[in-house]
Amino acid sequence: MTDQTLNRQANWTRWRSFFERRKDRALPPLDPKVDYAMLPRSLARSIAIFQLGESGGGTIVAQARRSKLRGIDADYAAALDLFVKEEHRHANILAMCVRLMHGELISKNWTARLFVAGRRLIGLRLKVLVLLAAEVVGICYYSAIASRLPGGPMRHWLRELADDERGHLDFHCDFLRSQTQGVVRKRVFMAVWRCVMCAAAITVMVDHRKTLHDLRLSRREIWGQWMEIGRQAESRVIDPSSTVSRVLRQSSASLS
C-alpha cells in the first residue's frame, strides 16, 4: 500500500488500531536492587513533575466524543481515549523511576498547573495543540535524561517513553492538519503554535534548570532540539505534501 493510498483513507481507524495494539503492554518489572544512588536528587524531583503531568487528561476524551468538528469521528475519540491511557502508563513507569531513586511523588506543581490551565482554555483544537507542545517537550527531555543515565532499566524505560511520544506527536499532528485547511487557518495555527511551543520550552527550562545543570545537559543544545522537533511538527500540520506518519506506516507494514 503506497503512502498516497494511505493518505486518502480516513486516518482515525488506523490510529485507533495503532493504539489498540499497544494497550495491553504490561508495566516493566521493578527491580529495587538496581542502585541509582549516584543520581542527583534534582532528577527524582524532575521526574516526579513529569509523572504528575502524565496523570491527567480524561476530560478531553469526553469533549472529543461530544465534538461536532469536521474531520473527526468516533474512531478519533476512541483513539484519543487509548492515547490518554497510554499516558497513564507513562505516569506509572515514571512513578517507578521516582521510587528507584528513593524520591517522592508530588500532587501539585506550578508547571503542571500551567499545563492543565492551557488544556482547559477553550476548544478541542487548542487542547490538542497544548498536548502537541507537551509531546515535543517529552521527546527531548526523556531522551536527554536517558543519555545521562547508566545502563539499566531507567534508561531503557525513558527511551521507550520518548519513542511513544513520537507516535503521539504524529497522532496530534494528523488531528491538527485535519483542522487547518485553508491559508488563514494555517497562519493562525502557526502563530499560536510558535507561542505555545516557546512558552512550554521556557517553562520547562526554568523549572528543571537544576536537573539540567546537575546532569551537565547543555541548555542551548536542548533548546535547539526542542525548536527543531517543533518545526518538524509544524510542517507535518501545514504542509499538504506531508506523508502518512512513519509510526502508522510501520505498524501498517507489520500487519501486511
Ligand SMILES: [Fe+2]
Ligand atoms: Fe507521555
Ligand SMILES: [Fe+2]
Ligand atoms: Fe505523549
